[in-house]
Each structure stands twice: as structure tokens, then as C-alpha cells.
Amino acid sequence: MTTFKLSNNAIGEESVLQQKMKRQKKSNQEGIHKPKRKRITPEQFCLLTELFQQTDTPSHDSREVLAKKLNMTNREVQVWFQNRRAKVNRIRLQEQEEQIMNCTSDKKVKFNYWSSNHLPSYSSSSSSSMTSSPSLPHELIFHPNVTPIDILATAAAYVQQWDENELQRKRKQQHIEQEQPKKYKSWRPWL
Amino acid sequence: MTTFKLSNNAIGEESVLQQKMKRQKKSNQEGIHKPKRKRITPEQFCLLTELFQQTDTPSHDSREVLAKKLNMTNREVQVWFQNRRAKVNRIRLQEQEEQIMNCTSDKKVKFNYWSSNHLPSYSSSSSSSMTSSPSLPHELIFHPNVTPIDILATAAAYVQQWDENELQRKRKQQHIEQEQPKKYKSWRPWL
DNA sequence: TTTTAATCTAATCTG
DNA sequence: CAGATTAGATTAAT
Incomplete structure (x- = not known):
């Protein structure tokens, strides 16, 4: 943030330190596994998206099957679907707004x-x-x-x-x- | 950042405001085009990556050709290659560090x-x-x-x-x- | 659903 | 151009 130089000085260094701590934890420290925020792989994304096309609210069993196939927990799959629904709704609302905005002319x-x-x-x-x-x-x-x-x-x-x-x-x-x-x-x- | 609540209060609101301003600008305001941070499309990524495999430092002319094909500016292509080289080097160094770390046993x-x-x-x-x-x-x-x-x-x-x-x-x-x-x-x- | 914060990366800056 | 940094956008997780 350019507007608050103070915060840059105070926090920037802090975050840099944290990043370095993360890196080091990742590589060398004893098995205190805190790999926060796993990212899904493209494969996982692929299959999750496919299932999402069919239903945005899969059953517990459906999730279980997919989770096993993708080496994820049921909970992770559930969260992914929650976030995806949220994203879809978010974008849909945004588009509706935009359509209202330029409904008269301006057909970009x-x-x-x-x-x-x-x-x-x-x-x-x-x-x-x-x-x-x-x-x-x-x-x-x-x-x-x-x-x-x-x-x-x-x-x-x-x-x-x-x-x-x-x-x-x-x-x-x-x-x-x-x-x-x-x-x-x-x-x-x-x- | 959880460690500095003050900064969260002071700056968090600011950034939220900025985000809202951005949204509004995007949709309704007059042609003050500030669509900062374009994201490359998968297509662009595909071709850029292909070229990167061949050479990590393409000539100005190579960039020009690709830029035209991808509807990007030469500068954007250049920046992409710079950032990609940086990423590759970053990951390579990190992996070297990790290899040094667990070279003795711990062959995960x-x-x-x-x-x-x-x-x-x-x-x-x-x-x-x-x-x-x-x-x-x-x-x-x-x-x-x-x-x-x-x-x-x-x-x-x-x-x-x-x-x-x-x-x-x-x-x-x-x-x-x-x-x-x-x-x-x-x-x-x-x- | 909304919010938080971690991650990624386009873009900028410095040398 | 490399390396460091900034800041905008996405998203895993709460």
C-alpha cells in the first residue's frame, strides 16, 4: 500500500520474516507439519469441475467417492464446493449488475x-x-x-x-x- | 496479518474502499480505463510456455511475433518471460536448498x-x-x-x-x- | 454466506 | 536482464 508508508515499514519486514520461517519450516524442521493452505492440483480441479457441472451440491457419498479418487478428505471436497458455489453466485450477481449498467446502449x-x-x-x-x-x-x-x-x-x-x-x-x-x-x-x- | 491489529484496522478499510472503487470504475464510470493487472489466458500461457521451453530469453523479434499472435504487447511478453525466469530460478534454488537439507537420510x-x-x-x-x-x-x-x-x-x-x-x-x-x-x-x- | 489470510503473479523498481 | 519488491487477484479455510 503506497498510502501508508509506516505500515510498509512495520509490516513488510514482519511478513518477509514470516515467509522465511515458512520456507524453513517446509524444508528442514522436525515433523511439525503445518502446510497450511494446500492448493488443489489440476487433476483434482478437473474432476471437481466435472462433478460440479452435474450438481453443485453433491451428496455426502458422492463427495466420499470423489475424495477417495482424488486423495482428498471429504471435508476438503465439501469446502471446495462451498467456495465454488460462492464464486459462481458472486460472478453471476456481478454480471447482472453489469447488464443493468449497460442495458440501454453501450453493448460492449x-x-x-x-x-x-x-x-x-x-x-x-x-x-x-x-x-x-x-x-x-x-x-x-x-x-x-x-x-x-x-x-x-x-x-x-x-x-x-x-x-x-x-x-x-x-x-x-x-x-x-x-x-x-x-x-x-x-x-x-x-x- | 494477525500480529498487527492496528494495521488491519487502518489499512484494511482503505483497501476495501479501493476495491469497491475499482469495481465501480470497471462497470460504469467514463472511459478512465484502469484495468490494472491483466491476467493472461490459458492460451497465452500455453504458447508462452512452449516458447519458454525453447528459449528463456527470446529475441525482440520472437517476442514481437508471439505478442501479435496472442494479442499482447511486446512489453507484456517481455515481463512475462522475466517473471518466469525468476520463478524458475527461485524454485530451482529452493529445491537445491531442500536437497542439501535432507541429503543424509530422510529421502522423502x-x-x-x-x-x-x-x-x-x-x-x-x-x-x-x-x-x-x-x-x-x-x-x-x-x-x-x-x-x-x-x-x-x-x-x-x-x-x-x-x-x-x-x-x-x-x-x-x-x-x-x-x-x-x-x-x-x-x-x-x-x- | 461472509471474512480472513495465504498464495500467486503482473508490474514496477533498482543496479 | 537479474533480483527484489509491490500490489492486485484468486481461493483454501474459517
């Missing part, structure tokens, strides 16, 4: 996470698109029924194709320059 | 974002796995050369399969119960 196209030009406009949930064509769609007509499966499949197809193109390009280059060092190559590229 | 298996049981153990970058088999691999042998393409493709395949299974299960159920309300169905499922 809303920004959309997937609105750029690398996703297809198909809307059915499963199959297709991975096995069909090696050519990439480049125009997206946004459709609210596009599911995470579509998103993931398309992203995978795109990146895969992109990767192959790059590979071919690089093969051609390798005839010219024989070696390149390439730092970080293959070192946790997904981070 | 390190937690790994993708270590759960839904990813295959193949390591080549492109092709395969999407087109080959409808059966899902359930054991992951972590390999540092597994690329984002692998991750994405596998995730897509998994979720897709999972979705189809659920669909079949639901079809069977529908013979029993004819209708279910299902709130949130198809409403921004990817959020």
Missing part, C-alpha cells in the same frame, strides 16, 4: 477467457476434434455450452500441432546450426 | 503436481496416447521430460472418458427418474 462484447482465436466453435461435449482433422480451427464463436472437455481437447490439439510445427521448423534449422545450448530445456517445462 | 519422495494416478508414463513429446487406446492409464511414473502437451492431452483424454462414463451412468438412471433440475448446468462450467 464482454471479455471472455476463451475468446481469442485458437478455439473451435463446436458445442457438443464429448468426442470429435481430437481425432477428426489435423488442421486447426482459428475462429471462435463463443458458446456457453462449450465444456471443459472441449477446452482441454482443443488446447491439447492446438499445442500438439504447434509443437509439431516447431519441431519441423527446428529440424530444418539443425541442418544449418548443429548445436544450441538451450537452458531450462526439459526442466519442469510445465511450471 | 517430493510432492509433485502431476504425481497422482491419472497420467501415463510416456515421455516423448508429441503424437500418441490420444489416438491409441480408449483405456486409461492409471499409473504415473514421473518423468521430467513430460511436456505440457502430454499433460494437456492426457488430461483431456481422461476427462473426456470420465465424462462419457458419467453420461452412460446417467442414461441408465434416466429410465428411473425422468427429470432433474440441475442448477448451474452449462453455466460457465469452466470457471
Whole structure:
């Protein structure tokens, strides 16, 4: 906060210290496990989201099954669903407000996470698109029924194709320059 | 921060006010565009990461090409690469520290974002796995050369399969119960 | 549901 | 550009 320099001085150092304590606890201290705030993995997110599509309030048993599958506690799954419902409601309310705001004129196209030009406009949930064509769609007509499966499949197809193109390009280059060092190559590229 | 209640009182309110101001500016005020802190989209992340695999310090021209493709400014791409390099170095140093810490005994298996049981153990970058088999691999042998393409493709395949299974299960159920309300169905499922 | 606070990261600053 | 820092946004947990 730029407005309160005092707090920056007083608290900034404190928080830095705390961070360092956290790091050290994480790495070396005895088994006082306090790994506060676990973050869910993409896999967990994937399945949780899928279930959320079907029901925003899964039964205790449903949660139990998923929890076991994802190596989470039932409670964690429950909390995740609570937070997700809250988020959905929050965003929905916000959008309603915005719609009221610019209902008269000002029909701006809303920004959309997937609105750029690398996703297809198909809307059915499963199959297709991975096995069909090696050519990439480049125009997206946004459709609210596009599911995470579509998103993931398309992203995978795109990146895969992109990767192959790059590979071919690089093969051609390798005839010219024989070696390149390439730092970080293959070192946790997904981070 | 729990340790400095004073700062919480003094600054917390301030920041809350600021947040509200931001919200309002976003929606209704005149074109004083201050949408600070754009977040990159998954697409952008995908391509940026791909390029990062090849080189962590792309040339100005490389950045320019990618920036145009991703609808970003050259500067934004540059900053992204700077921050990514910093992150990579940060994590690398941290891991080195941890290795030093528990080098003697204590050979704990390190937690790994993708270590759960839904990813295959193949390591080549492109092709395969999407087109080959409808059966899902359930054991992951972590390999540092597994690329984002692998991750994405596998995730897509998994979720897709999972979705189809659920669909079949639901079809069977529908013979029993004819209708279910299902709130949130198809409403921004990817959020 | 609302709030708290931990985490992540876009952006800025310094050398 | 690297490294440190700031501050905006998200979200696990209460």
C-alpha cells in the first residue's frame, strides 16, 4: 500500500520474516507439519469441475467417492464446493449488475477467457476434434455450452500441432546450426 | 496479518474502499480505463510456455511475433518471460536448498503436481496416447521430460472418458427418474 | 454466506 | 536482464 508508508515499514519486514520461517519450516524442521493452505492440483480441479457441472451440491457419498479418487478428505471436497458455489453466485450477481449498467446502449462484447482465436466453435461435449482433422480451427464463436472437455481437447490439439510445427521448423534449422545450448530445456517445462 | 491489529484496522478499510472503487470504475464510470493487472489466458500461457521451453530469453523479434499472435504487447511478453525466469530460478534454488537439507537420510519422495494416478508414463513429446487406446492409464511414473502437451492431452483424454462414463451412468438412471433440475448446468462450467 | 489470510503473479523498481 | 519488491487477484479455510 503506497498510502501508508509506516505500515510498509512495520509490516513488510514482519511478513518477509514470516515467509522465511515458512520456507524453513517446509524444508528442514522436525515433523511439525503445518502446510497450511494446500492448493488443489489440476487433476483434482478437473474432476471437481466435472462433478460440479452435474450438481453443485453433491451428496455426502458422492463427495466420499470423489475424495477417495482424488486423495482428498471429504471435508476438503465439501469446502471446495462451498467456495465454488460462492464464486459462481458472486460472478453471476456481478454480471447482472453489469447488464443493468449497460442495458440501454453501450453493448460492449464482454471479455471472455476463451475468446481469442485458437478455439473451435463446436458445442457438443464429448468426442470429435481430437481425432477428426489435423488442421486447426482459428475462429471462435463463443458458446456457453462449450465444456471443459472441449477446452482441454482443443488446447491439447492446438499445442500438439504447434509443437509439431516447431519441431519441423527446428529440424530444418539443425541442418544449418548443429548445436544450441538451450537452458531450462526439459526442466519442469510445465511450471 | 494477525500480529498487527492496528494495521488491519487502518489499512484494511482503505483497501476495501479501493476495491469497491475499482469495481465501480470497471462497470460504469467514463472511459478512465484502469484495468490494472491483466491476467493472461490459458492460451497465452500455453504458447508462452512452449516458447519458454525453447528459449528463456527470446529475441525482440520472437517476442514481437508471439505478442501479435496472442494479442499482447511486446512489453507484456517481455515481463512475462522475466517473471518466469525468476520463478524458475527461485524454485530451482529452493529445491537445491531442500536437497542439501535432507541429503543424509530422510529421502522423502517430493510432492509433485502431476504425481497422482491419472497420467501415463510416456515421455516423448508429441503424437500418441490420444489416438491409441480408449483405456486409461492409471499409473504415473514421473518423468521430467513430460511436456505440457502430454499433460494437456492426457488430461483431456481422461476427462473426456470420465465424462462419457458419467453420461452412460446417467442414461441408465434416466429410465428411473425422468427429470432433474440441475442448477448451474452449462453455466460457465469452466470457471 | 461472509471474512480472513495465504498464495500467486503482473508490474514496477533498482543496479 | 537479474533480483527484489509491490500490489492486485484468486481461493483454501474459517
